[in-house]
Amino acid sequence: xxxxxxxxxxxxxxxxxxxxxxPVNEGSSVNFxxxxxxxxxxxxxxxLTGKINFDPQQPAIDDFDVTIDAATVNTGNSLxxxxxxxxxxxxxxxxxxIHLVSLGISGKNGAYRFxxxxxxxxxTKDIAFPFTVTSTADGLIFHxxxxxxxxxxxxxxxxxxxxxxxxxxxxxxxxx
Numbered sequence: 001x002x003x004x005x006x007x008x009x010x011x012x013x014x015x016x017x018x019x020x021x022x023p024v025n026e027g028s029s030v031n032f033x034x035x036x037x038x039x040x041x042x043x044x045x046x047x048l049t050g051k052i053n054f055d056p057q058q059p060a061i062d063d064f065d066v067t068i069d070a071a072t073v074n075t076g077n078s079l080x081x082x083x084x085x086x087x088x089x090x091x092x093x094x095x096x097x098i099h100l101v102s103l104g105i106s107g108k109n110g111a112y113r114f115x116x117x118x119x120x121x122x123x124t125k126d127i128a129f130p131f132t133v134t135s136t137a138d139g140l141i142f143h144x145x146x147x148x149x150x151x152x153x154x155x156x157x158x159x160x161x162x163x164x165x166x167x168x169x170x171x172x173x174x175x176x
Contacts, residue, residue, distance in 0.1 A: 019053065019055050020053050021174060021175055021176060022051055022052070022176050023049065023050055023172065024173070025046050026172060027136075027141065027172030028046075028048055028171050029044060029168070029169075030044060030045040030046070030068050030168075030169055031044050031168045031169075032166065033166045034162050035161065035162035041075055041080075041161075043073055043074055044072075044073075045069065045070070045072050045073055045074075045098070047068050047069025048066060049068075050064070052064050052065075052140075059106055060105070062102070064100065064102040064114070065100075065101045065102070066100050066101075066171070067097040068097065068098050069096065069097065070095060070096055070098050070120075071092040073085060089155055090120070098119065099119040100117070100118050100119075101116050101117050101119075102116040110133050110134065112131050112133060113128065113129070113131070114131055114144060118148065120153035120155060123152065123153045125148070125152050127148070128146075129145065129146035131143060131144030138174045139173045140172075141172055141173075142171040142173065143168075143169065143171075144169050145166065145167065146166075147164055147165065147167070148165060149163050150163055150164075150165055
């Protein structure tokens with residue numbers, strides 16, 4: 001019994017000393033690219049919030065819980081952006097945040113793999129993608145990219161836009 005208690009205390013203390021970060025908008029970007037009528041349309045989101053527990057030496061105990069503000073969608077076209085926040089696309093009146101949470105992190109030497117869940121418009125799907133980490137003076141920069149099918153999340157109906165879109169993440173996280 002003493003061995004179990006001792007092991008539990010060691011594991012708890014390891015978690016407590018795990019480096020904690022918070023994502024910030026400055027130095028971060030959440031970009032997407034989707035084809036519309038055969039032409040690439042790009043856009044961004046902002047409003048990052050959440051928490052990141054990360055230790056490059058112990059990725060198995062790392063965790064990410066990050067959201068962005070769906071109402072900040074910006075394609076450089078105000079009419080399109082207004083349409084994207086409506087119920088047929090992001091429905092920000094009912095679903096204000098896009099949520100990414102990890103279930104597992106693996107890797108080493110700056111190259112890692114994220115496995116987790118992505119929630120858009122109340123629909124949650126499994127997601128996995130590679131990412132890199134670099135140190136900064138005040139924290140870390142995480143960079144990753146992945147593709148998703150917009151229809152998996154009931155974003156947009158039948159239209160001229162592609163079902164698949166590319167998402168590129170650069171997340172600046174400062175140590176807390």
